[in-house]
Amino acid sequence: MTAHLPILQIIIPLMAAPLCVVLRNRDIAWGITLLVSLISFAISLMILDQVLTQGVLSYFMGGWPAPWGIEFRIDVVNAYILLIVSAIGAIVSIYGRHSITREIPREQTTLFYTAFLLCLTGLLGMTATGDAFNLFVFLEVSSLSTYALISLGKDRRALTASYQYLIMGTLGATFYVIGLGLLYQMTGTLNIVDLHDKLSNMDGSIRTLQAALAFLTVGLSLKLALFPLHLWLPNAYTYAPSTITAFLAATATKVAVYVMLRVFFTIFGVDIFEETGLAPVIMGLAIVGMFVASTVAVFQNNLKRMLAYSSVAQIGYIMLGISFLNVTGVSAGIVHLLNHAVMKCACFLAMGCIMYRVGSVRMENLHGIAKKMPLTMAAFVIGGLSLIGVPLTVGFISKWQLILAAMQADMMPIAFLILLSSLIAVVYVWRFIEVAYFKAPADGDTSVKEAPLSMLIPLWVMALASIYFGIDTDMTLGVAELAAEMLVGGAP
Amino acid sequence: MEYNEILNPGLYNYWVVIFLMMVGFYIVIARGNLVKKLVGLNIFQTSVFVLYISIGKVTGGTAPIFGEGISVFSNPLPHVLILTAIVVGIATTALGLALVIRIRESYGSIEEEEIHAQEEDF
Numbered sequence: 259m260t261a262h263l264p265i266l267q268i269i270i271p272l273m274a275a276p277l278c279v280v281l282r283n284r285d286i287a288w289g290i291t292l293l294v295s296l297i298s299f300a301i302s303l304m305i306l307d308q309v310l311t312q313g314v315l316s317y318f319m320g321g322w323p324a325p326w327g328i329e330f331r332i333d334v335v336n337a338y339i340l341l342i343v344s345a346i347g348a349i350v351s352i353y354g355r356h357s358i359t360r361e362i363p364r365e366q367t368t369l370f371y372t373a374f375l376l377c378l379t380g381l382l383g384m385t386a387t388g389d390a391f392n393l394f395v396f397l398e399v400s401s402l403s404t405y406a407l408i409s410l411g412k413d414r415r416a417l418t419a420s421y422q423y424l425i426m427g428t429l430g431a432t433f434y435v436i437g438l439g440l441l442y443q444m445t446g447t448l449n450i451v452d453l454h455d456k457l458s459n460m461d462g463s464i465r466t467l468q469a470a471l472a473f474l475t476v477g478l479s480l481k482l483a484l485f486p487l488h489l490w491l492p493n494a495y496t497y498a499p500s501t502i503t504a505f506l507a508a509t510a511t512k513v514a515v516y517v518m519l520r521v522f523f524t525i526f527g528v529d530i531f532e533e534t535g536l537a538p539v540i541m542g543l544a545i546v547g548m549f550v551a552s553t554v555a556v557f558q559n560n561l562k563r564m565l566a567y568s569s570v571a572q573i574g575y576i577m578l579g580i581s582f583l584n585v586t587g588v589s590a591g592i593v594h595l596l597n598h599a600v601m602k603c604a605c606f607l608a609m610g611c612i613m614y615r616v617g618s619v620r621m622e623n624l625h626g627i628a629k630k631m632p633l634t635m636a637a638f639v640i641g642g643l644s645l646i647g648v649p650l651t652v653g654f655i656s657k658w659q660l661i662l663a664a665m666q667a668d669m670m671p672i673a674f675l676i677l678l679s680s681l682i683a684v685v686y687v688w689r690f691i692e693v694a695y696f697k698a699p700a701d702g703d704t705s706v707k708e709a710p711l712s713m714l715i716p717l718w719v720m721a722l723a724s725i726y727f728g729i730d731t732d733m734t735l736g737v738a739e740l741a742a743e744m745l746v747g748g749a750p
Numbered sequence: 751m752e753y754n755e756i757l758n759p760g761l762y763n764y765w766v767v768i769f770l771m772m773v774g775f776y777i778v779i780a781r782g783n784l785v786k787k788l789v790g791l792n793i794f795q796t797s798v799f800v801l802y803i804s805i806g807k808v809t810g811g812t813a814p815i816f817g818e819g820i821s822v823f824s825n826p827l828p829h830v831l832i833l834t835a836i837v838v839g840i841a842t843t844a845l846g847l848a849l850v851i852r853i854r855e856s857y858g859s860i861e862e863e864e865i866h867a868q869e870e871d872f
Contacts, residue, residue, distance in 0.1 A: 421853060
């Protein structure tokens with residue numbers, strides 16, 4: 259049984275999805291979703307344990323050995339991402355029950371859970387697979403269900419947001435396939451490890467290789483919303499149902515970053531990647547993204563939109579870490595990937611609680627909300643402090659690590675820029691805190707009270723996690739360093 | 751690259767690929783009609799199908815089916831891969847068109863400009 263864990267992780271949600279459609283009962287569908295996401299979480303814990311004790315897990319689909327068959331290959335990097343995705347999936351499905359009942363029409367609820375399970379399948383599959391084309395298939399499974407999930411938002415603008423994402427997401431995925439086709443043309447293989455072996459003998463100046471790297475980078479940058487290819491993200495996050503915003507913000511872009519890591523470091527390897535001179539480009543875009551997106555976030559009155567722009571900025575931090583190409587930088591990128599998933603999930607879950615009680619997340623409707631929903635707001639404040647990077651929260655750990663990486667690479671100005679962009683985060687987080695704590699409530703409306711317990715508990719789990727991992731970094735930073743050493747190959 | 755190399759008739763399908771790719775991409779960017787955008791997206795994806803099928807061709811090879819006296823086959827793998835990609839493309843188009851219908855229902859238009867104008871009024 260334990261030998262089949264890598265495939266069970268993906269098969270269980272995949273099989274549960276049609277079950278939800280057949281049974282057509284929203285309570286049963288929620289029960290199935292919860293059970294499946296908890297099982298996935300348990301499996302990913304077991305996988306991480308196996309990987310840490312036994313090393314790389316390799317699972318051959320149907321017994322066909324790699325490079326011919328499809329291989330699921332799990333090392334420290336993806337075991338770590340699997341854990342994030344399934345943990346967020348479990349948290350969100352506990353949280354979702356009330357929020358979804360409120361935000362989704364009754365007749366669509368079972369279909370909603372189906373799409374959610376398919377999305378989970380796709381994201382876990384992208385992470386687990388060791389076959390680059392199989393990765394594309396899982397990418398489309400998760401993307402198609404994501405478009406459907408976003409379009410279920412209450413506001414009619416959810417439809418246009420979803421359409422826009424569909425166009426840009428498909429362009430991105432097709433670019434990925436083009437890049438992959440060029441690599442296949444040169445090597446005759448699609449297995450990631452095999453690709454690396456065949457490409458490592460090639461010279462970085464081969465034009466097909468450069469074109470492939472360019473296509474893959476642009477395609478994945480669209481998917482992970484690297485500035486300036488982030489245009490689909492703010493609308494998609496703003497108008498999607500609250501539960502889905504929290505889920506996507508914490509997982510979808512993170513998995514895309516993981517795929518980017520695989521392409522850069524496992525398929526191409528640091529050397530070819532360096533020869534083609536892509537790292538400075540990504541570094542530049544990441545830094546511009548950090549500033550532009552944070553600045554735009556300051557001027558938003560819709561809180562979900564503000565947090566969405568903040569996500570674009572945070573992706574800038576992750577990509578900045580990766581573009582240093584040294585172990586400290588890449589581990590900073592990976593650790594921020596987890597940390598950002600935790601804190602952004604907490605922030606968006608708090609938005610969901612407010613949406614549930616108030617029915618709006620616009621600043622002007624939320625004067626004095628902290629008096630009515632003290633627990634929700636307290637959790638949001640913790641998430642907000644993490645976004646800024648205050649010590650004792652996870653945000654501090656990643657920024658500290660990033661600054662160390664900048665100093666190691668002898669780029670002091672960049673360390674300064676990281677600090678400067680954090681100050682902008684103070685501004686936008688403070689704007690909402692001021693409205694929530696220091697403005698008098700508009701009227702004597704007493705109908706708004708604290709969110710139900712089944713929403714508050716997941717919210718507080720994420721909020722406390724963002725403090726816990728800010729103090730005890732053994733698990734997060736330790737694993738991230740291990741993963742970074744493996745990816746960069748121990749080079750300083 | 752030499753001038754002769756560019757005009758090499760063996761590269762003819764790659765020129766078709768590039769042409770289709772650019773046409774599709776241009777339609778996606780330049781057209782404001784939501785259905786036309788999806789048509790452009792389809793042309794863009796089709797160009798990739800042609801690219802993969804070109805990669806699979808082996809000079810002098812026949813269809814990849816066993817038979818008497820045949821020893822050279824075209825590579826069947828790209829065909830199989832692209833079969834998957836075609837299915838994905840159909841799913842995307844179907845979902846896109848479904849969204850267009852819903853957009854038309856709630857905005858009464860499928861022209862990007864008119865939709866934007868309505869959103870700004872909101």
